[in-house]
Every structure is written in structure tokens, then in C-alpha cells.
Amino acid sequence: MPLRLWKSLVCGIQKSVHAAYKARAANLIVSTTALYKKLSGVELDVSQALVRETVSELQLLIHQMGGEQPNLLPGLSKSPTSTFVRIKRSG
Structure with a gap:
């Protein structure tokens, strides 16, 4: 694809x-x-790797553009990747 x-x-x-x-x-x-x-x-590992890679690329872009935002949910990781992985594993 x-x-x-x-x-x-x-x-x-x-x-x-x-x-x-x-x-x-x-x-x-x-x-x-x-x-x-x-x-x-x-395979699931391939999909997860693509999500991680995409998140990394977008985080860099957001940082370069000065678009970082404060953490809206204190106590949760700011990393969308780790949040995504936690949700997928518990779901």
C-alpha cells in the first residue's frame, strides 16, 4: 500500500x-x-512502528514551528505514542 x-x-x-x-x-x-x-x-508491529514514526516526525515539526502546548491532563505522558500504546494494550 x-x-x-x-x-x-x-x-x-x-x-x-x-x-x-x-x-x-x-x-x-x-x-x-x-x-x-x-x-x-x-502485522500489528508494522502498524505500531508507522504510528511511532509519524508521531516523531510531527512532534519535531510542531517543535520547529513553536506550536507546543501545555499538557492538558497532568499526570499523563505528553507523548502521544505512549498514550496510544497504553490505550491499545488495555483495549
Whole structure:
């Protein structure tokens, strides 16, 4: 699956696989069936690594732009990655 499509899902730019596919359909040479088949074979570790990588890239960008915000929930880690991992493991 093209990385841009995957990242649009991870970042919440697209709300579903199908919406992401439709937004990029003109640039893709695969069917929705092939896309879903590919997704079904992606291991959880790969998905988690992509989320961690994306968060790291976005945190750097936010820092460079001076857009950091105070922690709204004291006691919780400011790292979205660690919060995401805690939620996924407990869920």
C-alpha cells in the first residue's frame, strides 16, 4: 500500500481506508479488493512502528514551528505514542 495513503489514515486525515483510497484513486493502480487484502496481511508491529514514526516526525515539526502546548491532563505522558500504546494494550 502506498505510504501516503497509510499515513493519511494514521494522521486522521482520512477517516477510513475506503475514503483514503477514493481520495487517491487516480494515482493508484490497485483495486479496493487488492488494497484490503494487503491490509489484512500487515502485522500489528508494522502498524505500531508507522504510528511511532509519524508521531516523531510531527512532534519535531510542531517543535520547529513553536506550536507546543501545555499538557492538558497532568499526570499523563505528553507523548502521544505512549498514550496510544497504553490505550491499545488495555483495549
